[in-house]
Amino acid sequence: MTALSNTAGLLEISGVTVRFGGVTALDDVSFAVNEGELLGLIGPNGAGKTTLLRAITGVITPGGGSIRLAGRDITGLPIHARVRLGLGLSQQLVRPLRSMTVIENVALAAGHARTLSPLAALMVRERSAERESALKFLDMVGIAEVADGQPANLPLGTLKRLEVARALALEPRLLLLDEPLAGLNHVEAARMADTIAALNKDGLTVILIEHNLSEVLRVCSRLVVLDNGRRIGEGEPRAVMADATVRAAYLGREAGDAAA
Amino acid sequence: MLAFELFMQGLVQGSIYALIAVGLTLVYGLLRILHVAHAGLFTLGGYIGVLVTNATGSLALALLTAMIAVGFVGMALYRFCYQPILDRPPYVALIASIGLFIAMEEIFRIIFGPYGLSYTAPPLQAPIILLGMNLKAAEILTMVGALILIGGLGVLAGRTRTGIAWRATVKDPQMAESFGIDIVKVRYLNFFIGSALAAAAGVMVALLNNLVEPTMGSVPSYKALAIIVLGGLGNVRGTLIASLALGVIESFGTIYLGFLLDRDAIAFAFLILVLMIRPQGLVGRSNG
Amino acid sequence: MVEIIGAYQVSLITTMGISVILALSLNLITGFCGQISLGHAAFIGAGAYGAAMLTTAGWPFAAGLAAGTAIAAVLGLVVGLASLRVRHDFLAITTMGVGFLFLGVVRQQEWLGGEMGISSIPDAGLGKGGYMVLVVLIAAAIALFSVHLKRSWMGYAFDAIADDEDTARMVGVDAARYKLTAFAMGTGLAGLGGGLYAHDVKFIAPDSFGFIESITILSMVVIGGIGPVWGVIVAAAVLSVLPFWFQFIEEYKLLLYGGLLFAVMRFSPGGLAGFVAGFVAKHKRRRAAAP
Numbered sequence: 089m090t091a092l093s094n095t096a097g098l099l100e101i102s103g104v105t106v107r108f109g110g111v112t113a114l115d116d117v118s119f120a121v122n123e124g125e126l127l128g129l130i131g132p133n134g135a136g137k138t139t140l141l142r143a144i145t146g147v148i149t150p151g152g153g154s155i156r157l158a159g160r161d162i163t164g165l166p167i168h169a170r171v172r173l174g175l176g177l178s179q180q181l182v183r184p185l186r187s188m189t190v191i192e193n194v195a196l197a198a199g200h201a202r203t204l205s206p207l208a209a210l211m212v213r214e215r216s217a218e219r220e221s222a223l224k225f226l227d228m229v230g231i232a233e234v235a236d237g238q239p240a241n242l243p244l245g246t247l248k249r250l251e252v253a254r255a256l257a258l259e260p261r262l263l264l265l266d267e268p269l270a271g272l273n274h275v276e277a278a279r280m281a282d283t284i285a286a287l288n289k290d291g292l293t294v295i296l297i298e299h300n301l302s303e304v305l306r307v308c309s310r311l312v313v314l315d316n317g318r319r320i321g322e323g324e325p326r327a328v329m330a331d332a333t334v335r336a337a338y339l340g341r342e343a344g345d346a347a348a
Numbered sequence: 349m350l351a352f353e354l355f356m357q358g359l360v361q362g363s364i365y366a367l368i369a370v371g372l373t374l375v376y377g378l379l380r381i382l383h384v385a386h387a388g389l390f391t392l393g394g395y396i397g398v399l400v401t402n403a404t405g406s407l408a409l410a411l412l413t414a415m416i417a418v419g420f421v422g423m424a425l426y427r428f429c430y431q432p433i434l435d436r437p438p439y440v441a442l443i444a445s446i447g448l449f450i451a452m453e454e455i456f457r458i459i460f461g462p463y464g465l466s467y468t469a470p471p472l473q474a475p476i477i478l479l480g481m482n483l484k485a486a487e488i489l490t491m492v493g494a495l496i497l498i499g500g501l502g503v504l505a506g507r508t509r510t511g512i513a514w515r516a517t518v519k520d521p522q523m524a525e526s527f528g529i530d531i532v533k534v535r536y537l538n539f540f541i542g543s544a545l546a547a548a549a550g551v552m553v554a555l556l557n558n559l560v561e562p563t564m565g566s567v568p569s570y571k572a573l574a575i576i577v578l579g580g581l582g583n584v585r586g587t588l589i590a591s592l593a594l595g596v597i598e599s600f601g602t603i604y605l606g607f608l609l610d611r612d613a614i615a616f617a618f619l620i621l622v623l624m625i626r627p628q629g630l631v632g633r634s635n636g
Numbered sequence: 637m638v639e640i641i642g643a644y645q646v647s648l649i650t651t652m653g654i655s656v657i658l659a660l661s662l663n664l665i666t667g668f669c670g671q672i673s674l675g676h677a678a679f680i681g682a683g684a685y686g687a688a689m690l691t692t693a694g695w696p697f698a699a700g701l702a703a704g705t706a707i708a709a710v711l712g713l714v715v716g717l718a719s720l721r722v723r724h725d726f727l728a729i730t731t732m733g734v735g736f737l738f739l740g741v742v743r744q745q746e747w748l749g750g751e752m753g754i755s756s757i758p759d760a761g762l763g764k765g766g767y768m769v770l771v772v773l774i775a776a777a778i779a780l781f782s783v784h785l786k787r788s789w790m791g792y793a794f795d796a797i798a799d800d801e802d803t804a805r806m807v808g809v810d811a812a813r814y815k816l817t818a819f820a821m822g823t824g825l826a827g828l829g830g831g832l833y834a835h836d837v838k839f840i841a842p843d844s845f846g847f848i849e850s851i852t853i854l855s856m857v858v859i860g861g862i863g864p865v866w867g868v869i870v871a872a873a874v875l876s877v878l879p880f881w882f883q884f885i886e887e888y889k890l891l892l893y894g895g896l897l898f899a900v901m902r903f904s905p906g907g908l909a910g911f912v913a914g915f916v917a918k919h920k921r922r923r924a925a926a927p
Contacts, residue, residue: 145806171808179806185799196796197807202789204808206817209789258808382725433902438724439672440901443858446674446851447897454891570732570847577729613740616733620718623730627721 097122098293099144099262104153106139106317113139114150115317121262121295126288128308128325129297132337135314137297138180141266144295145177146170158261172200176260178251180267180297184239190250191235194222197257225253229283244271249280262293269300281307305329313337353481354599360487360556362595363494367549369572369579369587370498371422371542377518377582378538380438381430384445386546387569388452389425393418393547394560395456398465407471411551415544422543423536431535449569457562464561472555486555497548498588501541505584514538518582567612574619594618646768648880653771654833655876659856659868660778661825666854667863668782668791669818670798671719672728675735676826676853678715681845682738683708683827684834685748688757691835697760701831708827709820716819720812723801735850742842753841760835771832778825782865794818848890855897861909871908 097120106114114136121127131137142148144155146167154163162170171177185193196203199218203209226232229249234242239250252268265284269277281303288294288307298304304311304325311328313321315337321328328334368390375383393414400410429448433440472485505511517524517534525531549568554560575594579586594615601614609617641649662676687704691697715734722730742748749755760767785791793814796804801811834840856875860868875893879886904911 166810166812167802167805168808168810171806177806183800183803183806185796185803187795187799192792196792196809199789199792200808203793206790206793206810206814209793210785212789213784213787215789215792254807376725380725382728429898429902433905436905439728440905442672442725442728443854444898444901447855447894447899447901450848450851450890450894451898452894454888454894458888458891566847570736573729574733577726581725608744609737609740610743613737616736616740619733620730620737623722623726624718627726 098158099295100154100156101140101144102154102156104140104143104150104155106136106143106148106150113317114143116153117314117317117319118153119312119319119322121293124288124291124293126285126294126296126307126309128304128311129295129314130299130301130304130311131314131320134316135337136317137314138266139317140314141177141264141295141297144170144264145175171258171260172204174261175264176255176258176262177264178248178255178266178268180270182244182247182251184247184250186239188239189235190231190237190239190242191219191222191226193239193250194225194253194257195219197254198222198225200258222253222257225256226250228256228287229253230279245273245276248272252280252283256287260292262295263287264295264297266297267299268296269298269303277303351600354603355596356481356483358596358599359592360490360595361599362592363491364549364553364556365568365572365575365595366498366588366591367494367545367552368568369575369591370501370584371546372572373576373579373582373584373587374518374538374542376576377584378521378535379430379434379441381434381441382438382445382573383430384442384569384573385425385429385448385452386542387565387572388449388456389418389422389543390546390550390553390568391453391456391560391562391565392421393550394554394564395460395465395550396547397551397554398467398560401471402465402468405469407551407555411548414547414551418547418550419540419544422539422546425543426535426539449565453562453565460560460562462562464559464564466558466560467554470555470558473558484556486552490552490556493548493552497545501545504541510537571612571615574615578619578622643764646764648877650764650768650771650836651880652873652876653768653775654829654836655853655856655872656775656869657771657778657829657832658826658853659860659872660775660782660865661822661829662853663782663822663857663860663863663865663868664785664825665818665822666857667861667868668786668794668798669815670794671815671818672724672731673822673850674728674732674847674854675715675738675850676731676823677845677847677849678735678738679708679712679823679826680830680833680849680853681742681840681842682711682823683830684840684845685742685754685830686827687831688754688834688840689748691758692754692756697758697762697835701828701835704831704834705824705828708830709824712819712823712826713816715823716816719819720815732847732850735845735847739842739846742845749841751842753839753844754834755839757834757838757840759838767836771836774828774832779865779869786863786865790814790817851897852893855893859896859900859907861907861911864907864909867907867909867912 099121102118104114104117117140129137143150146165154161157173162173195215195218198221202212223232223235226235229252231246231249234246239247248268248271255263269280272280277300284294284296285307296304296308308325310323311325312319313328313334320337321331321334372383372386375381396414396417397410400413401407429444430441433444472489474485475482476485476488505515513529514534514537517529517531521531553564575590576587579590597618598611598614602611605614658680662673665671665673683704686707687700690703691700719727719730743751762770793809796809797811797814804811856872857868860871879889900907
């Protein structure tokens with residue numbers, strides 16, 4: 089496979105730089121995500137993966153560079169506006185709305201068209217269509233049986249899937265998954281990875297940030313590797329992992345993790 | 349000369365604010381509670397000061413009694429009012445505290461009557477000429493007293509084992525606990541000292557005005573809230589600066605802004621202005 | 637109307653209705669959208685002053701009332717815009733500051749009557765009974781609107797913002813716009829309540845809209861359960877007439893409000909509604925456990 093990052097993609101990251109105080113968390117990072125691909129974003133701890141994700145979603149604003157989604161510059165947009173343009177995010181730390189049941193969490197996301205304008209939202213009370221589609225997404229990630237449960241009473245593995253279901257309910261063009269497998273056991277992780285691969289096969293573009301390299305190598309079609317805030321590798325998974333720089337970054341500091 | 353006099357008046361008022369606000373910001377730093385009822389302790393201190401002075405004739409004894417007694421009341425407030433609701437969302441403690449404060453004011457009114465108490469023989473009213481200015485001895489005492497008390501607090505926090513444990517707890521309670529610091533003890537100490545300082549402020553205000561009344565805590569309490577926000581919630585140094593600055597600004601503002609705002613609104617005009625420019629406070633948060 | 641139920645009851649019900657309007661207006665902001673406000677009296681005051689100034693100047697009652705509502709809503713939008721920059725504790729103190737600032741400004745304005753306020757505000761021309769009916773109808777309309785709002789998608793989005801604003805944004809909710817909407821609606825209705833209050837008592841002064849008034853309204857919302865419409869209505873109605881029913885309470889009104897505010901937060905943060913829900917759940921469990 090050739091370097092895909094030169095063609096115009098669904099998401100284009102160009103020269104993104106983020107500094108916290110004196111620390112450079114991201115240094116001139118560029119790459120593109122193509123329509124329909126499942127891109128793995130990997131790197132050792134502290135490489136800047138989550139920082140990059142937060143820059144993409146708009147939690148932080150980069151000091152330099154630009155981020156384009158489907159050709160549109162979204163660098164300065166607030167979070168909700170990016171979501172409206174087709175970003176869906178499942179966060180590393182789960183944050184369910186604890187005052188609502190599981191299905192209500194997802195139905196709110198499924199009703200993103202309803203909540204677009206406050207006044208239009210005031211006019212409508214009907215929620216059954218959104219609840220139905222919420223149930224569909226809960227089923228897709230395998231937690232439909234706890235639809236009426238309270239998030240406070242559910243285990244982390246279930247809440248992780250709730251995050252994914254809620255992101256899916258936004259019907260995003262690009263799904264960002266931040267460590268969706270963390271905290272899941274071996275079987276659960278494999279099942280979640282399969283779900284992600286299946287979603288991708290149905291046409292959804294995905295960025296997967298994950299420490300579980302064996303699952304990443306199994307499902308991703310392309311990898312971008314970050315280390316110390318720089319992009320140090322990109323391309324077809326097996327080739328990337330064979331690259332000397334990438335191996336050094338991993339084996340040098342995290343031999344244990346890479347072997348896992 | 350007028351400017352200098354206004355400046356000195358502002359510092360006297362600012363010292364009072366500082367004594368009240370330091371306790372408030374300490375409680376916030378440790379527990380993330382906006383302790384509105386703190387001003388009730390200020391009023392209580394004023395009452396104890398007047399009552400003990402009138403009974404014994406000794407202002408020093410009155411000050412000491414007020415500080416110790418109110419310190420213990422502060423600890424009791426923590427134990428019975430705040431500790432059980434620490435895990436709830438922050439507004440719970442805030443609203444509880446407002447309710448407590450209003451109830452305290454009413455209890456003062458019911459016990460001591462609505463018109464307040466005065467000293468039978470007001471101490472320290474003698475005029476003192478300082479730098480060509482006519483100041484009351486009580487005003488000098490207020491400034492010097494505030495300086496000594498807050499200086500003492502600084503020494504305690506900076507130089508003693510207890511103080512170091514205290515600051516460590518404010519910075520990171522979990523870390524402090526893992527180092528074997530008894531954070532419950534630190535909280536009691538925190539409430540004792542903060543409340544004692546508020547009581548001292550109460551005694552001094554009683555002295556300056558020769559009057560204590562049930563509602564004397566209202567305006568200072570809300571103003572102290574504004575001050576600790578300006579100082580960067582939980583930041584003691586910032587709070588001191590904000591207290592003195594507000595005292596001086598009000599002092600001048602009363603003369604130059606009086607046509608637009610009354611004195612007590614200046615603090616909030618300043619507060620809102622600052623928050624719009626710097627949502628994290630004038631000095632910025634020291635932690636959290 | 638007055639002949640049927642008596643003048644005393646008419647004024648009682650009018651007071652009650654106005655309190656319900658004011659409590660429900662704050663409930664939109666604090667109960668539904670989760671934004672604490674310690675300065676609600678400023679908006680009640682803005683509506684009261686606006687309406688009273690205009691009717692005193694010869695405007696018809698309805699026009700004055702509408703203008704007062706609009707003035708309060710615009711002020712609420714401005715404060716809401718400013719409040720977007722601050723959250724939680726900072727928001728509480730900022731709104732409190734707005735309350736003090738309102739008082740501080742009004743007190744110094746001769747054209748607003750200064751400390752003396754505005755007296756001999758013209759009558760609404762509906763008679764005591766008619767005025768009571770108007771107040772009750774408006775209160776009922778606001779209650780119905782609240783119930784509808786809570787069940788609509790706007791209420792859904794408010795729930796999310798009250799719960800966790802960042803997560804609400806993650807599902808595409810424009811939290812800033814929704815919060816502004818809540819502020820504008822809540823403060824506008826507070827202004828309406830203020831206008832009704834001014835034309836009921838015929839005299840207003842800065843002290844009618846101080847911090848204690850803000851806290852009184854807040855205590856109605858808190859004791860009602862922060863959100864549940866019927867809980868807030870019951871709390872507002874009962875708390876506003878208790879001093880009428882028991883003369884000795886008038887003397888200790890603030891002690892009662894303060895004490896209740898503290899006690900509810902300390903022992904039953906769900907308020908009246910939470911208490912009843914807990915009681916019902918317990919009762920159901922007991923019934924289910926019985927053979």
